[in-house]
Amino acid sequence: MPRPAHGPPATSQGRCPSVIPGAGAARAVGAVAARLWRQHLEPRMPQALECSEGCWAWMVLLASVVTQGLTLGFPTCIGIFFAELQREFQAGNSETSWFPSILTAMLHAGGPLCSILVGRFGCRATVMLGGVLASLGMVAGSSCRTLGQLYLTAGFITGLGMCFSFQSSITVLGLYFTRWRVLANALASAGVSLGIMLWPLLSRYLLEDLGWRGSFLIFGGVLLHCCVCGAILRPVPARVTPETRDGLPPPSRRPARGCPAACGRAIQRHLAFDVLRHNVGYRVYTLGVAWMIMGFPLPHVFLVPYAIWHGVDEHRAALLISIIGFSNIFLRPMAGLVAGRRDFASHRKYLFSLAALLNGLTNLACAASADFRVLVAYCLVYSVSMSGIGALLFQVLMDIVPMDRFSSALGLFTVLESISILISPPLAGLLLDTTSNFSYVFYMSSFFLISAALFMGGSFWALGKMERQGPQAEVQGAVTEAAPEQGLTMEDTDGPKKRLRVEIMYVTSV
Numbered sequence: 001m002p003r004p005a006h007g008p009p010a011t012s013q014g015r016c017p018s019v020i021p022g023a024g025a026a027r028a029v030g031a032v033a034a035r036l037w038r039q040h041l042e043p044r045m046p047q048a049l050e051c052s053e054g055c056w057a058w059m060v061l062l063a064s065v066v067t068q069g070l071t072l073g074f075p076t077c078i079g080i081f082f083a084e085l086q087r088e089f090q091a092g093n094s095e096t097s098w099f100p101s102i103l104t105a106m107l108h109a110g111g112p113l114c115s116i117l118v119g120r121f122g123c124r125a126t127v128m129l130g131g132v133l134a135s136l137g138m139v140a141g142s143s144c145r146t147l148g149q150l151y152l153t154a155g156f157i158t159g160l161g162m163c164f165s166f167q168s169s170i171t172v173l174g175l176y177f178t179r180w181r182v183l184a185n186a187l188a189s190a191g192v193s194l195g196i197m198l199w200p201l202l203s204r205y206l207l208e209d210l211g212w213r214g215s216f217l218i219f220g221g222v223l224l225h226c227c228v229c230g231a232i233l234r235p236v237p238a239r240v241t242p243e244t245r246d247g248l249p250p251p252s253r254r255p256a257r258g259c260p261a262a263c264g265r266a267i268q269r270h271l272a273f274d275v276l277r278h279n280v281g282y283r284v285y286t287l288g289v290a291w292m293i294m295g296f297p298l299p300h301v302f303l304v305p306y307a308i309w310h311g312v313d314e315h316r317a318a319l320l321i322s323i324i325g326f327s328n329i330f331l332r333p334m335a336g337l338v339a340g341r342r343d344f345a346s347h348r349k350y351l352f353s354l355a356a357l358l359n360g361l362t363n364l365a366c367a368a369s370a371d372f373r374v375l376v377a378y379c380l381v382y383s384v385s386m387s388g389i390g391a392l393l394f395q396v397l398m399d400i401v402p403m404d405r406f407s408s409a410l411g412l413f414t415v416l417e418s419i420s421i422l423i424s425p426p427l428a429g430l431l432l433d434t435t436s437n438f439s440y441v442f443y444m445s446s447f448f449l450i451s452a453a454l455f456m457g458g459s460f461w462a463l464g465k466m467e468r469q470g471p472q473a474e475v476q477g478a479v480t481e482a483a484p485e486q487g488l489t490m491e492d493t494d495g496p497k498k499r500l501r502v503e504i505m506y507v508t509s510v
Contacts, residue, residue: 056234057176061184063229065191067127067169070226071134071162073195074219075104075297076321077203079304084212089147097429099147099155100301101422106159107166109418112271112411114167123172124233126164131226133161138220142213154216158223165226172233186336189390193332196325200304204318271415272401272408281400281463285349286413288456289393292356293420294427295448296389298441299363299382301425303375306438310370320379327383328390335391349396353457355388360449367442 078100086096117126134157141154170188177184206215275282300321307317339348362385366378394410401409428441 059232060172060176060234061188063232064169064173064188065194067165067226067229068188068191069195069198070223070229071107071130071166071195072192073197073199073325074162074223075100075107076196076300076325077199078103079301079321080200080203080207080318081212081215082301082305083308084207085147085150088212089150091147092429093432094426094429095147097301097425099150101425102151102155103159103162104297105418105422106156107163107418108414108421110160110163111167111414113160114164115171115411117164118168118171122235123168123175124230124235126168127230127233128227130161130164130166130168131224131230134158134165134223134226135161135220137161138216138223142216142220161223161226165230169229169233183337186333186340186391189332189336190329192390193325193328196328197322198325200318200321200325204315271412272405273412275401275405275409276412279401281460282397282409284456284459284463285396285400286416288452288459289413290416290420291455292449292452293417294424295363295445295452296356296359297421297424298428298445299366302428302432302438302441303366306366306441307370307372307375309438312370312372312375316372320375323376323379324383324386327380328387331383331387332390335387339391339395345399348392348399349460350457351388352392352396353453353460355385355392356449356456357453359385359389360446360453363442363446363449367439367446 082096085091085099086093089096114126114130117129121129137153137156137158141150141158144150144153170185173184173188174181203215206218210218272282276286277283303320304317307320308314338344339351344351359382362378362381365381366375368374397410397413398406428444431440431444432438
């Protein structure tokens with residue numbers, strides 16, 4: 001038999017028939033199916049950008065509200081269990097303070113790891129994973145026999161899980177909202193206020209009936225609702241996702257030269273040390289906020305023990321934290337809407353410094369008197385400054401850092417912030433053990449807040465003055481250099497007109 005020619009013979013249309021019987025028909029059916037998918041089925045998928053502000057986007061917003069209430073609002077209830085944990089483990093204030101500090105620090109420090117998981121598995125899976133970790137940590141913490149075990153379970157594991165849930169719920173809002181993104185973020189932040197209001201009341205009720213171990217077990221079941229909220233977050237189609245990832249450079253296709261090179265790229269991608277080195281405004285803001293956080297979380301931890309120590313009933317003492325949360329339900333969205341206005345764009349950093357200053361001054365009033373009526377007034381004024389800080393904290397960062405580096409700048413910002421959160425409560429507890437006076441804790445909080453506010457406000461004013469003087473000096477230098485080159489002298493009759501023309505061209509080109 002003659003050997004067949006190499007390759008299949010060409011047909012009359014100039015195309016090669018398939019070597020496998022029926023493969024051509026299969027390809028044709030596949031092409032028709034792909035065409036039908038593109039024309040009819042794919043447009044019905046939940047497009048986060050094309051169908052923004054749709055019905056499902058508001059369901060996602062509701063899920064984000066609940067998630068933030070379950071996670072960010074939770075650390076405020078730890079003060080309810082503070083005295084009980086001290087009696088259970090026979091520990092001092094400093095040792096017991098490590099538990100809420102580790103929990104809150106992990107709630108912020110896991111940001112870079114959360115962004116990696118979101119990029120790899122999406123927001124839905126990351127939120128659900130966070131809910132499982134937070135629940136397991138609290139369930140395991142209910143059976144702890146030492147404070148070290150409590151640090152690891154209810155502190156580290158629960159805090160990391162809460163970080164995964166709340167940061168992913170914030171990220172997904174940027175995918176589902178475009179026109180109403182500022183309003184969505186402001187409404188989502190109201191979930192934090194709901195959590196601050198409800199968690200202390202639930203904690204006081206459970207502590208009386210079940211003790212702290214039974215309360216932590218119930219908390220583990222409550223935190224599983226983060227998984228329900230995560231299931232609502234429909235994944236964004238793959239062809240839309242790259243358009244929404246501003247500031248995340250595409251991964252390099254060049255082969256890695258080793259583990260150090262891969263670690264270096266990961267650090268540069270998620271921790272903006274180069275921005276910290278070259279951007280003076282970012283350096284001032286990051287250092288100022290890190291110093292401010294040394295005092296900001298202390299009232300959340302020590303307000304209830306401070307009130308009980310001065311003879312306030314335990315139920316009324318727990319109500320103080322709920323007053324702060326209830327006030328923030330209305331104040332935080334209003335502050336977010338005001339902060340989002342373009343009229344305040346150039347003044348947001350000064351408003352943030354003013355809010356920090358007011359927060360520090362109110363802590364001085366709290367230290368002056370422990371009467372319940374004074375404490376209620378303190379909580380109301382504290383809520384105003386707290387809502388301003390919460391609304392402006394990341395908005396000022398967006399104003400300072402270019403958006404193409406915002407994600408990595410935010411990662412470094414949260415890591416440094418978490419270090420301050422980790423140090424602050426144990427340091428205050430050590431001060432309390434040394435002095436046996438809760439007033440010194442609020443004096444310490446006021447010192448950090450007021451000094452940070454003055455540092456940031458003065459530094460931003462000085463930087464703004466330098467920026468205003470810089471263009472004027474450059475304009476004068478350009479006119480001086482341009483005049484000899486164009487032969488302009490004081491005797492020229494057209495000299496003033498020519499010098500005016502050179503100056504205008506320089507300003508408009510900048």
